[in-house]
Amino acid sequence: MSNPPSSPRETVIEIVKRRVRLIYDPKRARGWTRLPKANEAGLNAISFLFPLGEAFFCRSVAHYRGRITDPVLRDAADRFIHQEAMHSREHARSNKALRDAKVPGSEMEGLARVLLGLSKAVLPRATQLAMTCAMEHFTAMLAERLLAKRTLYREGTDPAFANLWLWHAAEEIEHKAVCFDVYEHIFGRGFWAWLHRVATMVMVTAFGLGGLLTVFTWLRLKGLFAGRRAPAAAPQAGSGGGPTLRNLFGGVAAQAYFSYYRRDFHPWDQDDRPLLEAWKQEHPGFGLGEGHAHAHG
Numbered sequence: 001m002s003n004p005p006s007s008p009r010e011t012v013i014e015i016v017k018r019r020v021r022l023i024y025d026p027k028r029a030r031g032w033t034r035l036p037k038a039n040e041a042g043l044n045a046i047s048f049l050f051p052l053g054e055a056f057f058c059r060s061v062a063h064y065r066g067r068i069t070d071p072v073l074r075d076a077a078d079r080f081i082h083q084e085a086m087h088s089r090e091h092a093r094s095n096k097a098l099r100d101a102k103v104p105g106s107e108m109e110g111l112a113r114v115l116l117g118l119s120k121a122v123l124p125r126a127t128q129l130a131m132t133c134a135m136e137h138f139t140a141m142l143a144e145r146l147l148a149k150r151t152l153y154r155e156g157t158d159p160a161f162a163n164l165w166l167w168h169a170a171e172e173i174e175h176k177a178v179c180f181d182v183y184e185h186i187f188g189r190g191f192w193a194w195l196h197r198v199a200t201m202v203m204v205t206a207f208g209l210g211g212l213l214t215v216f217t218w219l220r221l222k223g224l225f226a227g228r229r230a231p232a233a234a235p236q237a238g239s240g241g242g243p244t245l246r247n248l249f250g251g252v253a254a255q256a257y258f259s260y261y262r263r264d265f266h267p268w269d270q271d272d273r274p275l276l277e278a279w280k281q282e283h284p285g286f287g288l289g290e291g292h293a294h295a296h297g
Contacts, residue, residue: 013273015079015174018287020090020167024097028158035152042243043165044098045105045219046212047091052112053135054088056120060132061179063125064186073181080178083171094164104219105243111211126187130200132179135208137201137260140176140267141252143169147275154282167286170279177267189263198261209245216243 033040058081068074099106119128146153146169153162187193220242259265280286 013174013276015076015083015178016171016288017079017082018086018167018171020086020287022090022094022160022164024094024160024164025158026097026100029097029101029103029161032158032161033153034155035149036247038242038244038247041104041219042216042248044103045108045216045243046248047098048095048105048108049112050091051088051095052109052116054084054091056116056128057084057132057136057179058088059120060125060129061182064129064182067186068182070185073178073185076175076178077182080175083175087168087171090164090168094161104222107215107218111215115207115211126196127200129179129183129186130197131204133183133197134201134204134260136172136176136179137257137267138204138208139172140270140272141256142249143172143176144256144270144272144275145249145252147173147272147279150279150282163283163286166279166283170276173272173276176272180267194263201260212248213245216245219243 029044031040061077062081065074065077068077095106095109119131123131146165150166150169153166183197184193187196256270259269
């Protein structure tokens with residue numbers, strides 16, 4: 001995969017540098033959406049993946065920044081790193097509130113530490129970048145689902161957690177093509193670059209979803225056991241409504257996932273700009289001024 005740098009595909013949307021610092025109240029860390037408990041439990045659980053995961057994304061792209069010859073793509077990479085670093089920080093802060101409220105899911109941090117630690121130790125940088133492309137495809141699919149149901153989050157009991165997820169989803173859509181464009185710019189669009197990209201997606205799907213399924217099953221069993229031991233009048237925190245892959249990714253079309261395997265695939269084949277623009281209209285200036293940077297909701 002030693003192809004010369006290729007021209008990035010057309011940038012279709014602005015990637016905005018926002019600064020967000022929300023206030024997370026542990027007393028309001030439960031029931032912050034109008035969605036079923038399993039949906040909220042799934043998001044709470046994967047929130048523990050993001051501090052380490054987003055740092056991995058930043059590192060993967062930053063490694064190749066010096067080889068990006070296109071100034072527009074280099075700027076987009078810098079904006080990608082800024083957004084992912086903000087996501088890492090805010091999820092770390094929200095995770096503290098979740099821990100303080102004894103919300104289940106902190107086991108996810110261990111999963112991220114093991115899988116990403118092994119990846120950094122044994123996989124070449126090119127494969128780590130391809131992993132980031134694959135995981136960005138999953139986050140883009142999840143982001144589309146979150147923004148499509150944004151009313152159910154916005155009308156929940158706590159706007160801080162809802163705003164965290166909707167802001168995160170909006171920025172995942174904004175920058176969803178950046179890592180992919182960096183990969184193509186560095187390694188080209190030939191057969192071997194494509195084969196490496198899709199083989200890495202198979203690996204990410206197997207180990208990533210396998211890991212999620214294992215931890216989700218453990219969380220559900222632990223919650224069920226805690227619920228049975230607790231008095232009927234005072235059920236244990238987290239009993240029932242445990243996370244499942246179906247609740248997390250239900251509604252995501254299989255075609256959206258498998259499109260990644262096409263030779264001519266590009267993340268902006270799925271145009272999510274209407275969802276993004278709707279969020280921007282509902283949250284004008286979010287993260288762009290002092291008032292929004294420290295807003296509770």
